[in-house]
Amino acid sequence: MTVAGRPATCREHEASHPVPPAVLQRITPERATVAIKMIHGMTGFGRSAREEPALRIAVELRTVNHRYAEVSLRLPHYLNYLEARLRRRVATRLGRGRAEVSIHIDRVAGEPCRLTLNRAVVEGLLEVQETLRSQYGLPGELDVASLARFPDALSTRPAAESLAEAEVSALESALDEAVEAVVSMRQEEGRMISCDIEARLETVAGLRADIEQRAGAAPEVLSRRLQERLADLLPEGRTVDPDRLAQEVALLAERIDVTEELVRLGGYLDQVRTIVQGDGEGAGKRLEFTLQEMNRETNTIGSKISDSAIGERVIAIKLELERMREQVHNVA
Numbered sequence: 001m002t003v004a005g006r007p008a009t010c011r012e013h014e015a016s017h018p019v020p021p022a023v024l025q026r027i028t029p030e031r032a033t034v035a036i037k038m039i040h041g042m043t044g045f046g047r048s049a050r051e052e053p054a055l056r057i058a059v060e061l062r063t064v065n066h067r068y069a070e071v072s073l074r075l076p077h078y079l080n081y082l083e084a085r086l087r088r089r090v091a092t093r094l095g096r097g098r099a100e101v102s103i104h105i106d107r108v109a110g111e112p113c114r115l116t117l118n119r120a121v122v123e124g125l126l127e128v129q130e131t132l133r134s135q136y137g138l139p140g141e142l143d144v145a146s147l148a149r150f151p152d153a154l155s156t157r158p159a160a161e162s163l164a165e166a167e168v169s170a171l172e173s174a175l176d177e178a179v180e181a182v183v184s185m186r187q188e189e190g191r192m193i194s195c196d197i198e199a200r201l202e203t204v205a206g207l208r209a210d211i212e213q214r215a216g217a218a219p220e221v222l223s224r225r226l227q228e229r230l231a232d233l234l235p236e237g238r239t240v241d242p243d244r245l246a247q248e249v250a251l252l253a254e255r256i257d258v259t260e261e262l263v264r265l266g267g268y269l270d271q272v273r274t275i276v277q278g279d280g281e282g283a284g285k286r287l288e289f290t291l292q293e294m295n296r297e298t299n300t301i302g303s304k305i306s307d308s309a310i311g312e313r314v315i316a317i318k319l320e321l322e323r324m325r326e327q328v329h330n331v332a
Helices: 010-016 077-094 119-136 144-148 165-216 218-233 242-255 259-276 283-304 308-328
Strands: 044-051 055-064 069-074 097-107 113-117 154-158
Touching: 044 165, 055 165, 069 077, 077 097, 077 165, 097 165, 165 259, 165 283, 165 308, 259 283, 283 308
Parallel strands: 069 097
Antiparallel strands: 044 055, 055 097, 113 154
């Protein structure tokens, strides 16, 4: 979808492709004005047909989620010599995901062809007939008309078991058209995923800012709690050396310092935005890795600081990361 020759923004895309209200609420005005360049989903369907002087070509292509790039190709057996060539053509354009391609070619009336007997199928049918007659006493005989009705017993094959170069070009053109239809659907899915991820990134950024603010006050809170506990434990009238107390607080503050983790988490947030707004190439795997690192930093923050409010925000971040990971599983 484009608007005035440029990629649609999240808001403009949602006008024609509504997003659930819970997602819309998390998209800030600043983020809504960012044009999403392209990440692609992995689900799509495309169909194309070509009519040539001597044959009709029909191509169907569907793609679904898959961890790797995988192309399954079904085409007439006499065109197996083209399989690797066509497989590469699809894989190069689509990238990650499982693609199922079905190619049908019909020769027009009058084109020379030959009828082929599948001896293995016919002999198998005759053996089954003999078994039914001898062991079960069933009557009946197979004749030519009956055998011809069985799938694969007889098959027609073109006299020329290959395509002319012009016909191969027509086939590739039909395949390209089906691929482009799939790419268009995957782009639409990618825009929806992008809007959702952008919104969740805003939520995580806000939670990270809250943690940073509370973590900055953690040493002071720690010092106060330590003084209160010592006051409860020490006999009345006894005090702790202030220098010694300050030294202990400094050591504990160093242990709970999460500055590095927060900086790295902020950097990963920027990386995810860059990937989502980038050219989309290899985006799925890059996003998976980056979200995994974000989850690692979040776990470290939660393990260092035993503060209930920070703990709640850590859990909230992990929930958002898990939801983003579920979406990223759909990104090519």
